[in-house]
Amino acid sequence: MTILEKIKSSVTYFDGGMGTMLQERGLAPGELPELWNISHKDDIIAIHRAYLESGCDILTTNTFGANSLKFENLSEIITAAVENAKEAINTFGGKKFIAYDIGSLGKMLKPLGDLDFEKAVSLFSEGIKIAAGCGVDLILIETMNDSYETKAAVLAAKESCSLPIFVTCVYDENAKLMTGADPAAMAAMLEGLGVDALGMNCSLGPAQMVNIVPKIVSETSIPVIVNPNAGLPKSVNGKTVYDIDAEQFSNYMVEIVKQGATIIGGCCGTTPEFIRKTVEKTCGLPFKLPKKKNHTVVSSYTHAVKVGKVPVLIGERINPTGKSKFKQALRENNLDYILNEGITQQEAGADILDVNVGLPEIDEPAMMTSVVTELQAVSDLPLQIDTVDPIAMEKAMRIYNGKPLVNSVNGKPESMSAVFPLVKKYGGAVIALTIGKSGIPETAEGRYEIAKNIVEEAEKWGIDRRNIIVDPLAMTISSDTNSANVTLESIKIIEERLGVHTSLGVSNISFGLPNRDFVTSTFFAVALQSGLDCAIMNPFSFEMMKIYHSFKALKGMDENCAEYIEYASAITPQSSTGISQTAVSAKGSGMSAENEDPLKYAIIKGLKEKSGMIAAELVKQNDPLDVINNQIIPALNTVGKGFEEKTVFLPQLLMSADAAKEAFESVKAALSQTERTSKGKVILATVKGDIHDIGKNIVKVLLSNYGFDVIDLGKDVPPEVIRDCAVENKIRLVGLSALMTTTVPAMEETIRLLRESDIETKVVVGGAVLTQEYADMIGADYYAKDAMETVRFAESFFAV
């Protein structure tokens, strides 16, 4: 019997804790337990043997911390660990299984930490390849705190061997991982990736886990693993003890099996006695695997979004089509603009963000990778990866932290053979367009036939039809007045006959018509009534959101109309773009009175929206350059001076900068190309090893404000990258930031590389630990103690 057959036929038992047992046998403080595989073989074998005698089916190897960050002799350690488990089984007899045990690397992945995703994959792969070569039966990825690291480990396992993969994560009492994922999110991602069993271990005792088990069982179709600690830890006479005994533990385990867990064992503090009692009490219980779930689900690193219950809004704004500003942002690698589109759509109510960054002149795979990486650092919405480039698609799916939605596949064989392998490997759901070899059929029946073919083809690839969301295509009624009818009919028959969910890019319906929102939103309402599940739409559209909230209230999808009331109560007749309600008297020299210089006042006060609106009004009647020179710049100067004199503080400085930026945006449109001059181009970067970028970001905001073009290379930037960028763009000024003494050497190295290159570049440095002496020591040209000083330096530097 294989392990996969075993877990599908009866309750299967893991062993219990290893650490506690090793300490009892004299593992010294500070000694790495994995070394005992070699130095204390007999002890390890004896512990394994004791667990076998207690009735467990699966032994976990003593390899929790075995990775090449910690060990040079990884192969020797893992080989010995597997040999020890085999030896225990040989002497015990019977069919038992060996799980290669993998714990966390103990490093946080980028962008929150400094470990690269692919580096994590390769670190996990090293151990897995060795273990698979030694003949283990399965891979156990356990005690995972973070969904992203978990994904790296699972991908490593999938790419390094063909063994079954079991995964357990650490949930807290609120059923969340430390980095935020809930059971539904983890189940979506892990099932998508094709693991064979999933669940939880460590941190909590069985008493706490009892409440979490149903949350996992209700989200998954695969066997659920529960390996609790021996209760919660407490200190007795300076020793950690766990607060329940084997008797209590096993009683809880009975409940846990009744809740639907079918693979059970123990973690910290548990001993063979715990397992023995658990086996005794649970082996006679009815065996029931989780029911097969038919829900269509995608996930982010915190939560899952289910398709089908209530309409799902997919924000369409991250897409260059028809948006010159967006195209410009892509060409200039202006990620801030793109990310802002993501964050604001989330605030407007989007459930999922579509990400399309395709432009002929840019490197789409690279751009897609960086946008997905950055976007998932600032928004916790699931992403829809929207590209026709299979390389961009694969890269994005790989680094995506969750189960992605992919846009799209169509009915052409070449599309399916490119997309389905990726969906299978990385575990996504995919939008399927009803486009066949000869285009888009004009009839609903024709579109249904294509959808059917796609679903059947997907199933051949092992992709469940619940992961196919059919888009029967909305075509503009301006060229065919029957097109909406065909689309609506398609939705109905596709859902009815194929049992799949549907999606539409709804706004296409009104292409070429005036006041498109009227038609689009009405179509949206009718489509929802016809059964539409997802809409790729503009969440900033008042008409669309109005329909969405009203529809939910009308269809009983909004309990007590609570969401509708919250939404509708906040809608007031558009407030005028005028000046604020109360006039505030200006204080101090240079502070403008509100009614005299409203724009200056708004900027000084840091009123962002108002600054933008007033500036937009002003340029209607004034020369835009006058607005900049007589209003915006003097306001910035007032604030900057105030900061230097310590009457204005950093938060205000930033608010004013933000307000000025908004005003600039309004004025820019009115400027001719020649008037849009830059004062100079500056690179900014937080140096390698430094993952804190608040300081650098402040400098960036101010420099941009003062008319400099900033190339922001981000944080943790390798010296070579800074040098290459400086050379490529012939940069004359580079600003470097470092927070800690430990990262100043990286700053020094960057300066050295810049000096060795062919370009004449000055370097200004700043950051918490830096001083003039430090700056001199590492060869910087200038030390700026704060952001304003950097601005002043840049101004004087580029003035000559």
Next chain:
Amino acid sequence: MSDFTVELRIAQKGEIKTVRQEAVRYLGYKNANPDDITEKLISECEKELLQVISGRACYAHTNVKFPSENVVDLGFGEILSKSLHKHLYGCHSAILMAATIGIGTDRLTAKYSRIKPAKSLIIDALGSSAVEYWCDVVEQELTKNEKLHCSRFSAGYGDFSLEHQKDFARCLDISRKLGVTLSDTLLMTPAKSVTAVIGLGKNTRTCGNKCQICTNQNCIYRD
């Protein structure tokens, strides 16, 4: 895996708060008060931050020895540090502790740095105040039955090398217990995390003014 008996403490709901006055100080206001608009923004940030904070701490007791001049043994090896020696001298034992308010602050600051930098800055400052407050809660709890103790001291203070973050990380098993990880350059993620040692058993002296210990004469927060 840890060499010490490490205990875990999880903050109850509402047990952690931000300390506005401290945050304002971190923001660079020495003796001044923020204007009304900034005050309002701080309140907004406070509200958002409190929703994403979750406190965890872990700690272990250890013996303290002073094998030679400027050398302290905290049970995980000898540490050469004049400042630490001075701070702990006379203690018979100590508590090693680590605390965090979770990854939520990092996510919020990252988000706002893209759309509203002032909020990013304020949340960062409020986060610092919250983790210090949480450390105070834990420290007070751990020392309430100790007649004599001195205030917490962290790697990076004075000449107590930041390298010893690795020792704290290992001994307290902070990756597993708290979800706190160290970068190659010894920065902690979540950023709002603290490791420290609290000396027990010497005459309580006011170690409160950390600025006295610190060697950075240029610090804008220096008293």
